[in-house]
Structure formats: structure tokens, C-alpha cells
Amino acid sequence: MTLSVNQDRLWQALLDMAAVGATLEGGSNRPALSAADAEARALLLSWCEPLGLKMERDGIGNLFLRRAGQAQRPAVAFGSHLDTVPTGGRFDGAFGVLAGLEALRTLHDAGVATAAPLELVVWTNEEGSRFPPAMMGSRVHAGDLPLDRALTTTDDAGETVGEALAETFQIGFLTPGPRDWAAWIEPHIEQGPVLEQAGAAVGIVTGTVEARYFHLTVTGEASHAGATAMAGRRDSLAAAAEMILATEQIGLSSEPGGRSSAAWIGNAPNVRGAVPSLTRLHCDMRHEDPARVDVMEAAARIAWTAIAARRGVQLEVDAYASFGPVQFDPGLGALLREAAAARQLPVRDMVAAAGHDSVLIAPLCPSAMLFVPSRGGVTHHPTEYTAPEHLAGGAQVLLDAVMRLAN
Amino acid sequence: MTLSVNQDRLWQALLDMAAVGATLEGGSNRPALSAADAEARALLLSWCEPLGLKMERDGIGNLFLRRAGQAQRPAVAFGSHLDTVPTGGRFDGAFGVLAGLEALRTLHDAGVATAAPLELVVWTNEEGSRFPPAMMGSRVHAGDLPLDRALTTTDDAGETVGEALAETFQIGFLTPGPRDWAAWIEPHIEQGPVLEQAGAAVGIVTGTVEARYFHLTVTGEASHAGATAMAGRRDSLAAAAEMILATEQIGLSSEPGGRSSAAWIGNAPNVRGAVPSLTRLHCDMRHEDPARVDVMEAAARIAWTAIAARRGVQLEVDAYASFGPVQFDPGLGALLREAAAARQLPVRDMVAAAGHDSVLIAPLCPSAMLFVPSRGGVTHHPTEYTAPEHLAGGAQVLLDAVMRLAN
Numbered sequence: 001m002t003l004s005v006n007q008d009r010l011w012q013a014l015l016d017m018a019a020v021g022a023t024l025e026g027g028s029n030r031p032a033l034s035a036a037d038a039e040a041r042a043l044l045l046s047w048c049e050p051l052g053l054k055m056e057r058d059g060i061g062n063l064f065l066r067r068a069g070q071a072q073r074p075a076v077a078f079g080s081h082l083d084t085v086p087t088g089g090r091f092d093g094a095f096g097v098l099a100g101l102e103a104l105r106t107l108h109d110a111g112v113a114t115a116a117p118l119e120l121v122v123w124t125n126e127e128g129s130r131f132p133p134a135m136m137g138s139r140v141h142a143g144d145l146p147l148d149r150a151l152t153t154t155d156d157a158g159e160t161v162g163e164a165l166a167e168t169f170q171i172g173f174l175t176p177g178p179r180d181w182a183a184w185i186e187p188h189i190e191q192g193p194v195l196e197q198a199g200a201a202v203g204i205v206t207g208t209v210e211a212r213y214f215h216l217t218v219t220g221e222a223s224h225a226g227a228t229a230m231a232g233r234r235d236s237l238a239a240a241a242e243m244i245l246a247t248e249q250i251g252l253s254s255e256p257g258g259r260s261s262a263a264w265i266g267n268a269p270n271v272r273g274a275v276p277s278l279t280r281l282h283c284d285m286r287h288e289d290p291a292r293v294d295v296m297e298a299a300a301r302i303a304w305t306a307i308a309a310r311r312g313v314q315l316e317v318d319a320y321a322s323f324g325p326v327q328f329d330p331g332l333g334a335l336l337r338e339a340a341a342a343r344q345l346p347v348r349d350m351v352a353a354a355g356h357d358s359v360l361i362a363p364l365c366p367s368a369m370l371f372v373p374s375r376g377g378v379t380h381h382p383t384e385y386t387a388p389e390h391l392a393g394g395a396q397v398l399l400d401a402v403m404r405l406a407n
Numbered sequence: 408m409t410l411s412v413n414q415d416r417l418w419q420a421l422l423d424m425a426a427v428g429a430t431l432e433g434g435s436n437r438p439a440l441s442a443a444d445a446e447a448r449a450l451l452l453s454w455c456e457p458l459g460l461k462m463e464r465d466g467i468g469n470l471f472l473r474r475a476g477q478a479q480r481p482a483v484a485f486g487s488h489l490d491t492v493p494t495g496g497r498f499d500g501a502f503g504v505l506a507g508l509e510a511l512r513t514l515h516d517a518g519v520a521t522a523a524p525l526e527l528v529v530w531t532n533e534e535g536s537r538f539p540p541a542m543m544g545s546r547v548h549a550g551d552l553p554l555d556r557a558l559t560t561t562d563d564a565g566e567t568v569g570e571a572l573a574e575t576f577q578i579g580f581l582t583p584g585p586r587d588w589a590a591w592i593e594p595h596i597e598q599g600p601v602l603e604q605a606g607a608a609v610g611i612v613t614g615t616v617e618a619r620y621f622h623l624t625v626t627g628e629a630s631h632a633g634a635t636a637m638a639g640r641r642d643s644l645a646a647a648a649e650m651i652l653a654t655e656q657i658g659l660s661s662e663p664g665g666r667s668s669a670a671w672i673g674n675a676p677n678v679r680g681a682v683p684s685l686t687r688l689h690c691d692m693r694h695e696d697p698a699r700v701d702v703m704e705a706a707a708r709i710a711w712t713a714i715a716a717r718r719g720v721q722l723e724v725d726a727y728a729s730f731g732p733v734q735f736d737p738g739l740g741a742l743l744r745e746a747a748a749a750r751q752l753p754v755r756d757m758v759a760a761a762g763h764d765s766v767l768i769a770p771l772c773p774s775a776m777l778f779v780p781s782r783g784g785v786t787h788h789p790t791e792y793t794a795p796e797h798l799a800g801g802a803q804v805l806l807d808a809v810m811r812l813a814n
Contacts, residue, residue, distance in 0.1 A: 086675075087676045087681060127680060128680060132679055191631050192635070209633070222788045223785065224598045224761055224787045225666070225691055226691070226760045226762060229599075229662065229666070235655070237669060241648035242648070242652065248642070255638065258637075259637060262644060263681055263683060267671070269493040271493060271671060272536060272539055272540075274492045275670065275787075284632055286633055354631055354634045354680075377639070379631045379634055380631040
């Protein structure tokens with residue numbers, strides 16, 4: 001028996017979800033645990049209500065929506081996240097959740113039961129743009145990050161995750177931890193140009209790069225920008241500027257497999273007239289080959305330290321998070337590949353360069369990711385776009401694979 | 408007749424004033440039109456009450472405290488500012504105001520009247536660290552900045568000067584503009600090491616450098632920091648980092664007379680995981696020789712533009728403020744030099760590298776500045792320090808000069 005997902009319904013759900021936190025530029029801004037993020041979850045729950053799902057949440061706000069199975073078996077789980085970066089588009093995260101919803105709606109409309117239970121999952125704070133680190137909810141779920149450390153993490157305004165969870169009514173009663181899952185599948189937009197350039201409709205993600213994240217704290221000395229001679233300065237911002245460029249250079253010299261960036265900067269006193277004395281940076285480095293990440297990190301540390309020493313500023317480097325490299329389950333990958341082929345969808349294997357919640361779930365149960373093309377490879381941007389037929393194709397492959405796994 | 412200022416009373420007043428907005432590091436944090444800035448003015452007014460001064464304020468909050476003279480003559484005015492940068496010390500600004508207070512207290516205690524009225528002045532928002540530009544109060548007074556433009560200027564939190572004036576009850580009824588002054592003298596700490604290194608107790612400021620201030624807005628393109636190839640990025644923060652270093656290099660190659668800095672940075676979206684797409688900088692450039700400032704600005708514009716073009720980012724440059732070069736009144740300088748010599752205080756002529764309210768007053772009436780040594784040249788920093796005897800020396804020269812001018 002085969003069922004077909006409803007392309008128009010999936011597209012409309014994505015547009016309706018994008019209206020939550022919609023930006024003037026045409027994207028969505030739903031920082032983790034903001035009012036918009038909570039509203040997105042409430043919208044999803046309103047759509048789930050007719051489906052008769054059982055809702056559970058854990059102490060970090062991860063949301064689990066279970067469709068009962070006919071047998072006592074571990075569940076087949078799937079989903080993604082609903083939070084976005086401030087300059088977010090309409091598809092990153094939301095597609096994985098709403099593809100899962102579309103699969104459940106299709107089964108529901110057809111009155112089809114599965115042997116194994118199915119579980120739609122919304123992870124808390126995948127982006128990490130408001131509260132570091134990224135993939136916070138799945139990290140806590142996987143035991144990679146202690147719950148109390150996650151709850152006391154602050155945003156730039158000093159609010160904690162615990163406070164934001166309480167304010168948005170997202171705290172659940174479950175203790176975070178692994179669940180009875182037979183498999184985990186995360187559909188997601190590619191966030192790169194590979195599928196589009198290859199003319200593929202579906203990407204089977206065999207694994208992810210290794211990524212490492214660093215906090216740099218540069219301490220110089222405050223002085224008057226007009227009255228202090230250039231030679232006598234210990235300007236933390238100028239030192240950080242050199243570190244930004246050194247970080248970029250390491251990514252450039254590690255292409256094609258390597259990436260690096262300095263994405264966040266904080267500067268104090270950050271006032272006109274005062275030579276900056278305390279500048280902080282968040283940098284990241286990634287490579288498909290883990291051995292190369294070691295080389296990138298070593299090169300960055302040598303460059304950063306040399307800059308600090310030459311300029312007489314203090315430097316602290318905190319390697320505060322990392323993920324990967326991860327190999328996803330080959331059997332599950334094969335199942336997805338077959339499902340795509342059965343629908344005549346051109347398919348391609350690939351490695352993910354961005355972090356995803358699936359990285360944390362992979363050690364817990366057989367896991368896989370399924371990519372759909374992203375126009376021009378643009379993501380984390382209001383113009384992020386995937387064609388409705390590609391979105392429906394991805395949801396169809398998910399549904400077909402889930403039915404195979406659950407029966 | 409000569410009168411002697413009270414060194415202990417002046418020192419105690421400075422300590423008491425420093426306690427308003429005191430920081431854990433031993434400095435003072437009184438941003439313009441903050442609660443602490445208003446409290447500092449209230450403390451000054453409480454000290455002035457026994458002196459029988461007439462208080463007036465204008466529409467930008469400049470504060471004028473007048474001691475009546477015996478004749479109908481233009482007043483002799485003096486003072487400085489009470490606001491500080493966030494990492495401020497105890498003496499920048501406060502010394503000029505409290506040296507003026509000490510002069511008035513000494514006259515009052517001795518029961519000595521002057522022919523001309525005397526006027527102690529507190530300028531609003533000299534630092535410009537919360538609301539640009541620096542020297543806002545004196546700019547409005549001198550007609551260099553329209554009052555309505557000043558009142559609608561916002562701080563980084565979006566509050567306007569007008570709102571902050573109203574909230575702190577600092578709006579006066581006077582229309583800002585020149586007053587009936589025969590002379591203006593501003594005592595100030597040096598903010599550099601020249602006097603200390605020369606063994607001088609008093610510096611006669613003959614003029615100031617020329618300084619120019621720029622806003623740079625760098626627009627790139629938002630994208631995912633993990634998924635976007637290095638070569639495809641238009642990273643506004645990396646471009647700005649190059650501009651920071653180019654700005655610094657222009658100052659370094661313009662020494663000894665030149666200074667430049669990038670002191671303020673704003674970055675968006677400024678989140679982990681997103682390649683920055685909008686970065687703003689505030690840069691300044693100064694030189695004793697105005698012709699050299701032209702060269703510095705031209706070199707900076709060429710460098711900034713080339714960086715933007717090479718990186719495919721957009722750049723807007725707004726030359727939003729400038730001051731100087733100013734020549735202070737030679738006759739008033741000679742009077743101060745004689746007054747210092749009469750007290751056996753080693754004296755030295757010098758050029759000011761920082762902006763001061765006196766820059767704006769110089770075109771309106773004969774004006775002068777009087778510097779006292781700053782330990783190690785440190786300023787805009789909690790460890791800013793001037794010895795009590797040097798502070799008293801400066802206040803004494805002010806009092807002696809004021810008595811000469813007012814009789």
C-alpha cells in the first residue's frame with residue numbers, strides 16, 4: 001500500500017508557520033524560547049489536535065507528539081526544530097517538523113495504522129543563536145550537556161534558558177533522556193548548493209563534518225582614543241580584528257572541505273572616544289576530515305596567540321562546544337535511498353557541513369538525515385527557498401520510509 | 408591681595424563626586440543624562456547652595472551658576488563637565504568643575520567680591536559615549552549643532568536625548584546660545600604623559616588638534632556559517648576587521664602627531680552560526696597639523712573603499728562630526744602662564760589631542776585651557792590619577808587668573 005502526501009497542504013503549513021515571527025524581508029525571526037518560538041509550537045499543537053497524538057515535553061522543552069501503534073514496539077521518530085536565527089528563512093527547521101506533520105496527516109486521513117508507534121519531535125534551541133550552544137535540546141536529551149548547565153545559560157540580555165522556558169510555558173515534566181526509538185529520521189533543507197547543482201531532488205546524508213566552537217576573550221587596556229599615542233595602546237578590538245582575519249584565512253586555506261568564521265563580537269566599553277579594552281569573539285571551524293580540524297584548530301591557536309603576544313593583550317580561548325564527525329546509519333540510508341528511487345526522485349549521497357540535532361541522536365539509535373534542495377544554497381536568510389515539489393518529495397520519502405520501518 | 412585654595416577640600420570634593428556612579432574598579436561611570444549624571448549635578452548644586460549663586464539651565468541641560476559681580480560687566484566663566492565614559496576615572500571633567508567650585512568657595516570664605524560676575528559652567532554630554540557627538544552641550548550652545556537634532560539623537564537602546572533630559576529633570580528654560588562672557592577658562596587633567604615627563608605642574612593649552620569622526624556601515628550577505636563555502640561569502644565582519652586594521656595603520660604611520668582608532672562596533676545578526684551581514688564602525692582620526700588630517704582621511708577612504716570592493720560588500724561612510732584645529736587666546740594663555748609662574752609652578756605650553764568643550768567656546772569669547780599632570784598619561788580608565796597638590800595648583804592658577812580678569 002502506498003499513500004501520497006499532499007503537496008499543497010504541506011506548502012500552506014510552511015507559509016502559515018513562516019507567518020509566526022515573520023520579518024519585513026520575507027523571512028522568519030523566532031529565536032529559541034521567544035514568544036514567537038512558543039507561538040510556533042502552539043500553532044503546531046493546534047494542527048496536531050485532530051490527529052489524536054499524545055503530547056509530552058521534557059525539562060528542556062523538547063516536544064514529543066506520539067501516534068499510537070498497534071504493537072508494543074519501539075517508536076519510529078522524526079522531526080527537527082522550529083526556532084530560527086534572527087535573519088532566518090521559512091524552511092530551515094520548520095520543513096523537518098512539518099514534513100513529519102504531513103506524514104502523520106496523510107496516515108490519519110487514510111485511516112492507516114502502523115505496528116510501531118510514530119513520534120514527531122520538536123527539539124528546543126537548535127540554532128543556539130540566542131543561547132549557546134547550538135543543538136541545546138538534543139544535547140541535553142543525549143546527555144551531552146547537563147540539564148542544569150543548559151538551564152542557567154544566559155542570552156546577551158542576561159536572561160537564562162530556565163527563565164525563558166518558564167515565561168513561554170515550555171517546561172515539561174519528563175526528565176530529558178533517550179526514548180524507546182527504533183529509528184530517527186530528520187528531513188531538512190540542504191543549506192548548500194550541492195543538490196541543486198547536481199539536479200538531485202533528495203540528498204541522503206551519510207554523515208557530518210566535524211565542527212568546533214571557540215570563545216575568545218581579548219583583554220587590553222582602556223585609554224583615551226585622542227590622547228593616547230598609537231604606540232602606547234593595547235587595543236583589544238584591533239587585536240580581535242586580526243584574529244577575525246586569521247580565522248577567516250584558516251578556512252580559506254582549508255577549502256574545499258574546510259569552513260571557519262567569526263560570527264559574533266562583543267566589545268567594551270564600545271564607546272566613541274575610548275580605546276577598546278575587552279573584546280570577545282565566537283569562532284567556529286569545520287572540516288569533513290577530522291584530522292584536518294585538528295590542524296585548523298592548531299593553526300588558529302598559534303595565530304591567535306601570536307597576535308595577542310605581539311600586541312601585549314591577554315587572550316583566553318575556551319573551546320566551548322563541538323560536534324561530529326558523525327556517520328549516520330548505513331541501513332537507514334539505504335532504506336531512504338530505495339524509497340526515493342521508488343518514487344523516481346533523483347538522489348545523491350552527501351556530507352552535512354552544518355550542525356543538526358541528528359548529530360546528537362546518532363549514537364542513541366539508528367539515525368539518518370534527508371535533505372531537499374535549497375535554491376542557490378542560500379540559508380539563514382529571508383530568501384531561503386525550496387520549491388513545493390521538492391518539499392513534497394522529501395515528505396513523501398519520509399512517509400514511505402516510516403511506513404516501511406513501522407510495519 | 409592673594410587668596411589660597413584649600414587643597415584638602417578640593418580633594419575631598421573630588422572623592423565625594425567620584426562616589427557618584429562609582430565602579431568596583433575604583434573609577435566612575437556617569438554616562439550623560441543617566442541617573443548618576445543627574446545625581447552628580449544635584450551634589451554640585453548642594454555644594455553651591457551656601458555660596459548664593461544664581462542657577463540657570465538651557466534647553467540642552469547646560470548648567471550655569473553665577474556669582475554676582477559689583478559692576479555691570481561681562482562675566483568670567485569657567486568649568487567643564489561631570490559626565491564620564493563607562494570606564495571613566497575620577498578626574499576627567501570633574502576636576503574642571505570642582506576647581507571652579509573651589510575658586511568660588513575660597514572667594515566666598517574670604518568674603519571677597521569681584522567687579523565682574525563669575526560663572527561656573529557644567530556642559531552636558533561632553534563625552535558623547537552614550538549619545539554622539541562628543542561635546543554635545545557646548546556644540547548646541549555655540550550653534551554648531553541644532554538643538555532639535557541634538558534632542559532627537561538616540562543612544563544604543565533607542566532612548567533620545569530629549570527623553571533622557573526629561574527623565575533626569577535637566578531641561579532648562581534658556582534658549583541655548585552664547586552668553587555675556589569676557590573670558591572662558593577650562594581646567595582639565597592632561598589625559599597624556601607630557602606634563603609628567605616634563606616635570607611640569609601646569610600646562611597652558613595653546614590649541615587643539617583637528618579631529619574627524621566617521622560612521623562606517625558595511626553591508627554583506629547573511630548565510631550559514633557552516634554550510635556556505637568560504638569563497639561564496641560576503642562577510643561584513645571580516646570586511647570591517649580589515650577596515651579596523653587599516654584605520655589603525657593610518658594612525659601608526661602618522662605618528663607622532665597623528666592618532667586614529669575604531670572604538671565602537673555593531674554587528675548583525677551577531678549570532679553563532681550566521682555569517683555577519685551588517686557591521687557598523689565608528690572611527691576617528693586626529694593630527695596637530697590639519698593638512699595631515701586631510702591626508703589621513705583620504706588614505707582611510709581609499710583603504711576602506713578598496714577593502715569593500717575586493718570583498719564585494721557595500722560601504723557607506725558618514726563623516727558625522729569633527730572639531731578643531733583651534734587656537735586658544737594668546738593673551739589669556741599669557742595671563743595663565745604668569746599666574747602659574749607667580750606661584751612658582753613649573754609650566755609648559757602644549758597642544759590638546761582630545762576634544763574639549765573649550766573647542767566650541769573659543770570662537771565665542773577669549774578662551775583658554777589649563778592642564779594638570781595625569782599619572783602615566785592614563786585617562787578614561789579607573790586608575791586615572793592626579794596628585795592632590797597638582798589639582799590644587801591648577802585650581803590656584805584658575806582662581807588667581809579669574810581674580811585678575813574680574814577686577
